[in-house]
Amino acid sequence: MIESIPLSYYLLLSATLFTIGAAGVLIRRNTIIILMCVEMMMNAVNLTFIAFSRFLDSATGQVFVFMIMAVAAVEVAIGLALLVELNRHKDAVDINQFNSLKG
Amino acid sequence: MLEQIIFFALAAVAVLSALGVVFNKNVVHSALFLLLNFSTIAFLYFMLNAQFLGVAQILVYAGAIVVLFLFVVMLVGADVGEPLGNWLSGQNIFLMVLGLILLTVVGTAVFENTVLGAGGEMTPEVVAQFGQTEVIAAALFTQYTLPFQLVAVLLSVGVIGVVWLAQHQQRQKFRQVVAVLDAGWDGESQKVHHDKLRVNWLRRPKLFDFDWVEIARATDDDVARFTRQIENDEDRWRGLRYPQMVCVVSPECDLSESTHLKLRQMFGEVRTADVERGAQ
Numbered sequence: 001m002i003e004s005i006p007l008s009y010y011l012l013l014s015a016t017l018f019t020i021g022a023a024g025v026l027i028r029r030n031t032i033i034i035l036m037c038v039e040m041m042m043n044a045v046n047l048t049f050i051a052f053s054r055f056l057d058s059a060t061g062q063v064f065v066f067m068i069m070a071v072a073a074v075e076v077a078i079g080l081a082l083l084v085e086l087n088r089h090k091d092a093v094d095i096n097q098f099n100s101l102k103g
Numbered sequence: 104m105l106e107q108i109i110f111f112a113l114a115a116v117a118v119l120s121a122l123g124v125v126f127n128k129n130v131v132h133s134a135l136f137l138l139l140n141f142s143t144i145a146f147l148y149f150m151l152n153a154q155f156l157g158v159a160q161i162l163v164y165a166g167a168i169v170v171l172f173l174f175v176v177m178l179v180g181a182d183v184g185e186p187l188g189n190w191l192s193g194q195n196i197f198l199m200v201l202g203l204i205l206l207t208v209v210g211t212a213v214f215e216n217t218v219l220g221a222g223g224e225m226t227p228e229v230v231a232q233f234g235q236t237e238v239i240a241a242a243l244f245t246q247y248t249l250p251f252q253l254v255a256v257l258l259s260v261g262v263i264g265v266v267w268l269a270q271h272q273q274r275q276k277f278r279q280v281v282a283v284l285d286a287g288w289d290g291e292s293q294k295v296h297h298d299k300l301r302v303n304w305l306r307r308p309k310l311f312d313f314d315w316v317e318i319a320r321a322t323d324d325d326v327a328r329f330t331r332q333i334e335n336d337e338d339r340w341r342g343l344r345y346p347q348m349v350c351v352v353s354p355e356c357d358l359s360e361s362t363h364l365k366l367r368q369m370f371g372e373v374r375t376a377d378v379e380r381g382a383q
Contacts, residue, residue, distance in 0.1 A: 005110050012213055017121050022205065033130065035291060037124065039164070040124060041169060044247065059242040062156055065153075069164070070258055099173060
């Protein structure tokens with residue numbers, strides 16, 4: 001098997017994507033975009049798992065990614081349901097508006 | 104060489120689309136950039152010999168999750184983009200510098216320590232003999248059975264939670280909310296009759312979500328104040344409902360002809376009938 005691309009390239013790409021996602025969570029105030037950035041961060045971690053699984057010849061990393069995907073799907077479904085409910089209460093998607101638990 | 108070209112092209116698209124998600128004013132465009140990002144990562148999975156997860160990535164992320172995002176953007180309204188005028192505020196620059204520091208630290212760690220341990224069970228020979236999905240399935244259903252079951256429980260909890268959230272916002276306590284204008288009504292400003300909520304507007308002179316109007320004992324002046332408030336109502340959903348409402352006027356309240364005309368213009372139907380009175 002040809003291994004022309006070293007593992008560190010994949011890890012660096014995944015670190016870059018993770019950092020962009022983290023910066024997006026910190027910079028943006030739109031709750032939908034924040035959820036998207038969280039998904040991007042999860043994807044970056046998944047890429048790390050798959051890269052290690054490939055270079056270690058191990059199935060464990062792929063099993064982990066499989067489970068992370070299920071968790072991510074649940075997280076997005078619940079997060080967006082909460083967002084729709086919050087939007088109904090406050091008529092806003094700006095995260096600065098959601099600063100009290102009273103709704 | 105070809106593999107490297109493909110890798111760098113995919114990596115560039117992935118990073119640029121990630122930046123597109125973050126630095127985009129329009130939420131729909133962000134969602135489409137997210138789709139591109141997920142797809143490029145799926146191709147990277149294919150390059151990493153993880154075909155099963157590449158397909159799962161396209162199905163779950165690019166399919167379900169992005170569609171869910173677009174659906175919510177549609178529900179919430181696409182015109183909610185925040186202005187990007189003050190992008191270069193001190194706080195944002197500080198956060199970007201923080202991100203660069205994080206990237207530097209992680210990148211250094213990655214390049215300094217890439218020592219791999221012993222090889223696992225998924226050697227090319229095993230994959231060639233059994234196929235890749237079979238190897239993953241063997242790990243999933245033997246070594247990781249308990250986590251697999253827990254993920255199933257988590258999915259069920261998620262489904263129940265989302266259904267509860269969606270149902271909770273529709274559960275209404277009252278079948279009908281009546282706005283009553285009754286000057287002789289003492290005490291509380293609202294009364295509950297079975298599944299009907301009757302609110303005396305004269306004691307609580309603010310607009311609320313009613314769907315029936317009853318004028319029991321009121322003067323022309325009271326009705327004029329009431330109609331003026333409805334005319335100035337800026338809620339567009341309530342504004343659509345007024346022309347379909349029924350307004351019941353008690354025969355014992357002595358309203359002028361112009362007030363009756365006003366009520367007929369405002370509501371869909373004006374009846375003259377006896378109105379249930381509040382407490383004396």
